[in-house]
Amino acid sequence: MFEIDIITLIMAVAGMIAFAIPFYLNSQKVKKEKAQKSNKLTEFLKNHDLNLSEQEEWRNRYFVGIDTQKNKLIYISNLNEINPILIDLYKVNHVKIHEVSRVIGTKGSSRKIIDTLSLQLVNYDGKVIGDLEFYDGEIFSDLVGEPITIKKWEATLQSIVKNHHKINRIAI
Template structure:
C-alpha cells in the first residue's frame, strides 16, 4: 500500500480548498440573490392579494409570477430604475412573442442572431400593448434557454387568457 506523508496530505487539502472556494462562494452568493428576488416577488404578490402558483426567475435578473385564480401576472427586472409590472390578465385579449434578430455581416451564411425577446400583451380596449422582456442582447451576450422559456410562458398565458 501507499505511504503518504502528512505534508503531502496537508498540501493537497489546501490546494483543493483553494480551488473549490470560489465555486462555493459563487454558489452561495447566487442562492442569496435568488432568495432575495423570491422575497421581493412574494411581497409584491401579497400587496396585490395574489397567491402565486407559478413563478420563474432566470439570470437572477428577470422575475415572473402568475396567480391563475386571480388572473394576475407580476413581472419585474432586478434593477433600481425598473418598476414592477402587475397585469390583470382580464384586460388583455391576446399574448404573443416578439423576436428581434440581427443579420450576420457575413452574407454567405445568412445567419440571424437573436437580439431581443419579449412577450407582448394586446389590450381588449385597443390601447398600447405591453411588452415584458425575456432577453436583451445589449445586457447579455448569450442565450440561456430564454426562447424555450418564452414559449413555455406563452403557452401558459394563452390558456389563461381563454
C-alpha cells in the same frame, strides 16, 4: 509500502482547504443573494395577496408568474432590482410575440440575428399595455431557450384571454 511525511500531509490538506475556500464563499454569497431576491418577491406577492399557480425564472434575471385565481400576471425584467410589473389579465384582449431581428451575410449564406424578444399584451383599444422582455441581444450574446419560453407563455396567456372572452360572451 511508502511512507508519508506528516508535514507533507498537513501541507497537502492545507492546500486543498485553501483551494476550496473561494468556492465555498462564492456559494454562500450566491445563496444569500438568492434568498434576498426570494424574500423580496414573496413580500411583494404577500402585499398584493397573490398566489402564483405558474412561474418561471431564466438567465438569473427574468421572472414571470401568473395567479390564475385573480387573473394577474407579474413580470420582473431584472431580479437584481426587483421592480415588478403587475398586469390585470381582464384588461388584455390578445397576446403576441414581438421580435426585432436582422439578417446578415450574403444572399446564399445569410443568417438571422435576433436582437430582442418580447411578449406584448394588447388591450381592447389596441394599445400595448405590457411589453415583457424575454431576451435582449445587448445584454446576452446568444439565445438559451428564450424562443421556447416565450412561445409557452404566449400560449398560456392567450388561453386565459380566450377564456375571458368566452365568459364575457356567456355573461352578455
